[in-house]
Amino acid sequence: MAAQPPEELRFVNPYLQRARELHTHDPVIAYYCQFYAVKLALGKDARSPAAEEFLIQLVEDLEGRKAALAHEPAFQDDAAGRAHLERFALRIFGGADDEDRAGRATKTTALNFLAASIFIELVRVFGDLPPALEEKLRYAKWKAREITLALKEGRTPTPGTGEEMSPAPAVVVIPPVEPAPTPAATIASAAPSPPAAAAHPAAPSPTNLFPTVPVPPARHRHPARAYDWDDEDFSDLDDADVDDTEVDPEVVQVAEKHARYALSSLQFEDVTSALENLQKAIDVLRPYARS
Numbered sequence: 001m002a003a004q005p006p007e008e009l010r011f012v013n014p015y016l017q018r019a020r021e022l023h024t025h026d027p028v029i030a031y032y033c034q035f036y037a038v039k040l041a042l043g044k045d046a047r048s049p050a051a052e053e054f055l056i057q058l059v060e061d062l063e064g065r066k067a068a069l070a071h072e073p074a075f076q077d078d079a080a081g082r083a084h085l086e087r088f089a090l091r092i093f094g095g096a097d098d099e100d101r102a103g104r105a106t107k108t109t110a111l112n113f114l115a116a117s118i119f120i121e122l123v124r125v126f127g128d129l130p131p132a133l134e135e136k137l138r139y140a141k142w143k144a145r146e147i148t149l150a151l152k153e154g155r156t157p158t159p160g161t162g163e164e165m166s167p168a169p170a171v172v173v174i175p176p177v178e179p180a181p182t183p184a185a186t187i188a189s190a191a192p193s194p195p196a197a198a199a200h201p202a203a204p205s206p207t208n209l210f211p212t213v214p215v216p217p218a219r220h221r222h223p224a225r226a227y228d229w230d231d232e233d234f235s236d237l238d239d240a241d242v243d244d245t246e247v248d249p250e251v252v253q254v255a256e257k258h259a260r261y262a263l264s265s266l267q268f269e270d271v272t273s274a275l276e277n278l279q280k281a282i283d284v285l286r287p288y289a290r291s
Helices: 007-022 027-044 049-068 078-101 107-126 131-152 183-190 231-238 249-267 271-288
Strands: none
Touching (some): 007 027, 007 049, 027 049, 027 078, 027 107, 078 107, 078 131, 107 131, 249 271
């Protein structure tokens, strides 16, 4: 494989890193990791001599891999390739998700969520992601970010429950005689909304490793592949910008839902439920707090 990319193409490093890891274990997945890296790099339209030389080497190496994989069943047609990618991605996602929900999340769990998001992203090689995969992609990136922040702050990561982004049922809120904003409601309503993103950006930036839309995944009970992470792998998390991130509208919606529940509880003098819902609003917003 080509050497390390020049600075302007460093954003493809996560895909190339996965390609190196899987070169022997699963050469088909490794090929698509490298293929997607080339696709993103070409979309960047980098024109420096170093970038052009790097891309030439990468494409030449990719052609060699393609010839070597001609006999692979998962390389025979698009349907087989897509199915192979999806199965692999969901296996990694399921293992990280099970570990997180069991309350055993570590930095490696965050890395496995990040790896799962990369493998799910690869399915775009064959077209748009179905809604279920799109949700898992967002959830995996959010979980990687949330676990990383918790560990950096010395907190135990909050296990996923499947209720983080559950649809809010209709709630009739009886307005108080003298309405006053609660802290959670104030935080939620003040959170900025990011501009609408393109359905499929040409090239992600390094700070986009952890998008911010937590969505509950469907349950999967599959063992995750055991990665042998090294120091370079952990830089995927350590170098990520976890502070300069705008709150997604869906996150605001969830926080507002719990704030409304808290207000409703107070109308009936149910302080315990009010506190529980305020805490849920705080928990869902915590990963986006700026120090």
